[in-house]
Amino acid sequence: MTIPTMMTSRLILRAFTEKDAEPLHHILGERGTLRYFPNPDPPTREKVERLISGQLKHWEEYGYGWWAVEPRSKNGLIGWSGLQFLPETEEVEVGYLLSKAFWGKGLATEAAQVCVQYGFENFPFESIVAIVHPENIASQRVIDKLGMSFVDRSHYFGMDCYRYAMERPAFHVGA
Numbered sequence: 001m002t003i004p005t006m007m008t009s010r011l012i013l014r015a016f017t018e019k020d021a022e023p024l025h026h027i028l029g030e031r032g033t034l035r036y037f038p039n040p041d042p043p044t045r046e047k048v049e050r051l052i053s054g055q056l057k058h059w060e061e062y063g064y065g066w067w068a069v070e071p072r073s074k075n076g077l078i079g080w081s082g083l084q085f086l087p088e089t090e091e092v093e094v095g096y097l098l099s100k101a102f103w104g105k106g107l108a109t110e111a112a113q114v115c116v117q118y119g120f121e122n123f124p125f126e127s128i129v130a131i132v133h134p135e136n137i138a139s140q141r142v143i144d145k146l147g148m149s150f151v152d153r154s155h156y157f158g159m160d161c162y163r164y165a166m167e168r169p170a171f172h173v174g175a
Contacts, residue, residue, distance in 0.1 A: 003059050006067065006118065008110045013067035013081060015059075016052045020068050023077040024048050027099045036133035038157040058084065064119060069098065069111050078102050081111035083119050083128070086156075091129045092119060096142070103138065109145045116146060120171045130164040131156045147171075 003015035022045070028034060029042040043051070058065040066082035079098035086093055094115050096108045119128050130143045134153070140162065148164040155161065 001060050001063065003056075003065075003067070004118075006114045007072070008114055010072055011107060011111055011114075012070050012072055013111060013114060014070070016055055016066070016068045016080075018049070018052070020077050021045060021049045021052055024052065024068075024080070027077070027079060027097070030100050033097065033100060036136040036139070038159050055080075055082075064092075064123065066095070067111075067115070069096075069107075071102075071107075078107070079111075081108070082115050086129075089156075091127070092123075092125055093129050093131055094119070094146070095130070108139075108142045112142060112146055116166065116171065120168060125168065127165045127167045131161045132164070134160060134162055 005015070006013040025043070025045045025048040028048060034040045034042065055066045062085050064083040066080045066084065068077055069079045069081050070077055079096065079102065081096035082094075084093045084095055085091075094112050096112050096115075098108055116128055119125050129151075130146070130148050131154070132139045132143060143164045146166065147170060148166045149170075151163045151165050153160065154163040156163070
């Protein structure tokens with residue numbers, strides 16, 4: 001499958017390559033980047049390589065997945081954003097993670113908006129969810145800016161989370 005490249009005013013969302021393993025490993029190793037993830041310990045380089053390979057397989061299987069994110073102004077990976085199928089609940093989740101140097105600039109929202117749009121415009125999803133740790137206020141702001149609504153407190157990935165969702169009709173109204 002050919003993974004599409006998406007553009008925003010400030011970002012390029014493109015397919016991951018093997019060359020992204022080292023910069024992604026560095027990003028995931030930044031202090032606090034994984035603070036609200038189920039396992040906050042930075043992964044090994046080998047695990048990052050498996051993560052990238054797994055995402056490429058996810059694209060093959062589902063037709064969507066995570067994109068590598070880089071700024072349009074210069075080459076270089078700054079994180080990822082995309083859609084992920086959650087087999088435990090049969091939901092599609094929008095997610096994002098950026099290097100700390102790019103936090104607080106609206107880039108996560110910009111990337112995630114493209115992902116939600118791609119999902120609703122290319123697949124018959126009835127909804128797309130976002131899962132966030134209750135203490136991750138910055139990520140909750142991103143989710144709010146996407147126009148997603150709080151649904152409930154749930155348990156995902158072995159931890160308590162807030163679950164947000166956008167239903168297809170709400171996407172078209174806001175689009």
